[in-house]
Amino acid sequence: MIKQAIIPLAGLGTRLLPLTSVFAKELLPINGRPGIEYILDECIDAGIKEIVFIISTKKLMIKKYFYSDQFYKNIIKKKKDPRLINEYKKILKYKSKIKFVFQNIPKGTGDAVLKTQKYIKNKYFLMLLPDDLIIKKNCSKSMIKVHKKYQASVMASMKVKKNNVSRWGIYKINKKLNKRNYIIDGVVEKPSAKKAPSNNAVIGRYILPRSIFNKIKSLKPKRGKEVHITDAIQLLINDKERFIAHNFEGKYLDCGTMNGYINSSIEIGKL
Numbered sequence: 001m002i003k004q005a006i007i008p009l010a011g012l013g014t015r016l017l018p019l020t021s022v023f024a025k026e027l028l029p030i031n032g033r034p035g036i037e038y039i040l041d042e043c044i045d046a047g048i049k050e051i052v053f054i055i056s057t058k059k060l061m062i063k064k065y066f067y068s069d070q071f072y073k074n075i076i077k078k079k080k081d082p083r084l085i086n087e088y089k090k091i092l093k094y095k096s097k098i099k100f101v102f103q104n105i106p107k108g109t110g111d112a113v114l115k116t117q118k119y120i121k122n123k124y125f126l127m128l129l130p131d132d133l134i135i136k137k138n139c140s141k142s143m144i145k146v147h148k149k150y151q152a153s154v155m156a157s158m159k160v161k162k163n164n165v166s167r168w169g170i171y172k173i174n175k176k177l178n179k180r181n182y183i184i185d186g187v188v189e190k191p192s193a194k195k196a197p198s199n200n201a202v203i204g205r206y207i208l209p210r211s212i213f214n215k216i217k218s219l220k221p222k223r224g225k226e227v228h229i230t231d232a233i234q235l236l237i238n239d240k241e242r243f244i245a246h247n248f249e250g251k252y253l254d255c256g257t258m259n260g261y262i263n264s265s266i267e268i269g270k271l
Helices: 034-047 057-066 068-080 082-095 109-114 141-152 163-169 212-217 229-238 256-267
Strands: 004-008 050-055 098-102 124-127 132-135 154-159 170-176 179-191 200-209 243-247 251-254
Touching: 004 034, 004 109, 034 082, 034 124, 034 132, 034 141, 050 057, 057 154, 068 082, 109 212, 109 229, 124 141, 132 200, 132 256, 141 154, 141 170, 141 200, 141 243, 154 179, 154 229, 170 256, 179 229, 212 229, 212 243, 229 243
Parallel strands: 004 050, 004 124, 050 098, 154 243
Antiparallel strands: 124 200, 132 251, 154 200, 170 179, 170 200, 179 243
8 A cells, every 4th residue: 555655845936936935835825724734634634654745945944834842832831722722733643744855956856756765665655746736536545546456656637728738747648447547658748739749637646666766866857957757757667667647536726826826725715
């Protein structure tokens, strides 16, 4: 079973400036809660026992958020507010599952994944990208079920507009397994509309094999001096590792842009 997850959090969040000039985007409130808590709840509900955060020294406030014990103890001692007591219990629950590693130079998602190698002990692990919220259904839980059934790597997917493919990793279908699951033949990072193999996009949920670490090490940085996780995935596909694209049932929310961030609060407020 999948018991470990990693969450890359070292990104600068430039699409949410000016908010992110002084604040970690993952702590920005979405309907009254830091966005990262929705990701953590998804992990815990899916049965994840250990979560590795990849942060930078510029985003130490994320670590501080989960290590504010004395602050809560002092406030609770004075006020004995039930709401604050419940908040503190929730923070302690999250904290018990989180480890931290650092990616101080932004070298892409592939490099961020590589930073977690010393903690990943199982054959497969889950990765969640925090800009992508999926509500109404637990995407990670359904992906774990797919992994268990097929004993394969899994990526969340959805169709996007053809003129938008350059925002995503785009995959090519090899074989349809059933209504929601497809074996993929290849994946490319942010292709132009002309070069895209389809309009099937990879969304920020992955079940990856531990063998991906060696593939990442073999890669050289590309444009922007970044190592892309999609390139490592393609190397695994070339070596006959089976990857399944899973068309999830929930509703996708993009929290990484200003309009998407505002809309996410509205949509979650309706639940």
